[in-house]
Amino acid sequence: MTQDSLIRRTPWPESASRPLGTPIQPSVVYASPDPDTLDAQYSGDQPGYTYAREGHPNADVLARKIDGLERAEGGLVLGSGMAAVTAAMMGVLKAGDHVLGGDQLYGRSLRLLGQDLPRFGIATTLADFTDIAAVEAALRPETRMILLEIVSNPTLRVADLPAIARLARDRGILLALDNTFTTPRAIRPFEHGADIVIHSVTKILAGHSDATLGYVAAKDATIRRAIYDFAVTTGLTPSPFDCWLAERGLFSFELRYDRAEENAAALAEHLSGLPGVKRVLYPTRRDHPDHNRAAALLGARGGHMVSFEIAGGRGAANRLTRGAPNIAFAPTLGDIGTTLSHPASSSHRGLTAEGRAALGISEGFFRVSVGVEEIGLLKEEFSAAIEAAREA
Numbered sequence: 001m002t003q004d005s006l007i008r009r010t011p012w013p014e015s016a017s018r019p020l021g022t023p024i025q026p027s028v029v030y031a032s033p034d035p036d037t038l039d040a041q042y043s044g045d046q047p048g049y050t051y052a053r054e055g056h057p058n059a060d061v062l063a064r065k066i067d068g069l070e071r072a073e074g075g076l077v078l079g080s081g082m083a084a085v086t087a088a089m090m091g092v093l094k095a096g097d098h099v100l101g102g103d104q105l106y107g108r109s110l111r112l113l114g115q116d117l118p119r120f121g122i123a124t125t126l127a128d129f130t131d132i133a134a135v136e137a138a139l140r141p142e143t144r145m146i147l148l149e150i151v152s153n154p155t156l157r158v159a160d161l162p163a164i165a166r167l168a169r170d171r172g173i174l175l176a177l178d179n180t181f182t183t184p185r186a187i188r189p190f191e192h193g194a195d196i197v198i199h200s201v202t203k204i205l206a207g208h209s210d211a212t213l214g215y216v217a218a219k220d221a222t223i224r225r226a227i228y229d230f231a232v233t234t235g236l237t238p239s240p241f242d243c244w245l246a247e248r249g250l251f252s253f254e255l256r257y258d259r260a261e262e263n264a265a266a267l268a269e270h271l272s273g274l275p276g277v278k279r280v281l282y283p284t285r286r287d288h289p290d291h292n293r294a295a296a297l298l299g300a301r302g303g304h305m306v307s308f309e310i311a312g313g314r315g316a317a318n319r320l321t322r323g324a325p326n327i328a329f330a331p332t333l334g335d336i337g338t339t340l341s342h343p344a345s346s347s348h349r350g351l352t353a354e355g356r357a358a359l360g361i362s363e364g365f366f367r368v369s370v371g372v373e374e375i376g377l378l379k380e381e382f383s384a385a386i387e388a389a390r391e392a
């Protein structure tokens with residue numbers, strides 16, 4: 001072969017049959033036949049791709065699937081959940097605007113609001129989203145957006161979404177809702193007044209801890225365009241391979257979610273009966289502080305997250321994770337297998353001990369992302385781990 005024929009792209013082999021699996025298209029760039037066609041593509045008169053940062057087929061295949069779950073239109077898949085949060089805010093807000101966020105948002109969202117947005121002249125405040133009076137008191141004439149997660153991390157408090165959505169609508173404030181914990185299996189935020197819906201696809205949507213991705217969709221086409229342009233300009237593009245993995249994960253999303261939720265409810269009940277467990281938090285349990293609101297908003301959909309607290313300090317916490325060798329102690333959620341996280345040493349390590357205490361997060365506080373294991377095995381594993389934690 002000559003060098004020339006090595007460089008030239010080989011045409012894809014013809015096949016009368018079509019592949020069942022989704023092809024992966026890693027091409028960065030697309031060749032158009034002539035400038036007229038390229039022009040028409042850029043102006044949207046002809047379909048097709050030009051340059052992968054601006055969009056590629058694997059991202060679109062995945063986005064259309066999540067659009068279907070959320071009953072959204074024109075959602076965008078980005079390189080991470082935080083890319084989606086960032087694009088939703090920075091693509092829309094400007095200096096002088098004010099943003100209100102929940103005081104138990106995802107850790108990096110708290111950082112974005114607390115440290116990054118203020119550097120660009122965007123003022124931010126956090127409030128307890130279970131307390132509508134506190135939310136109303138925190139609003140300002142220049143409040144442009146509210147960032148909300150329905151079920152909070154890690155104490156699983158349930159936000160007063162109906163009241164917050166009403167306030168936002170009455171005052172013309174955009175309501176951005178991060179639906180990562182609840183997922184469209186439990187609730188579709190656009191049906192509850194949200195203007196923007198965000199996901200960390202990394203979590204239970206993709207579900208196998210092997211792809212880092214985000215999703216953002218906006219109801220209004222102008223806002224959608226602003227978010228898209230910001231994401232493309234700042235390069236928040238997802239990898240085609242990650243999109244392909246996530247699409248594969250989504251095939252089983254509803255099965256995994258339902259099984260994990262069933263396991264979570266059963267595990268919460270089991271934990272509540274174990275000696276050494278001080279409290280168990282699960283939204284649909286009668287002893288949960290927001291259980292009426294959870295029932296009204298989510299029905300029986302308590303989700304796949306359970307939190308609990310044991311007596312004792314860091315020593316007991318160390319014994320607990322070591323006593324559960326089959327449960328990954330890892331700061332994530334939504335994996336097909338159960339994972340355990342310890343907010344005091346991970347997501348909430350940046351807070352002072354007093355700050356953590358105010359949220360009810362002690363050294364004995366754990367958050368469980370429940371997976372699809374056989375429930376009997378899970379119960380045994382947790383019984384043994386909590387027993388191990390008790391041995392001083």
Ligand SMILES: *Cc1c(COP(=O)(O)O)cnc(C)c1O
Pocket residue numbers: 080081082083085106109149178180181199200201202203212213214
């Ligand atoms: C993980 C997570 C994020 C961030 O997603 P990444 O994909 O890790 O960037 C945002 N919000 C919530 C609620 C999350 O759990």
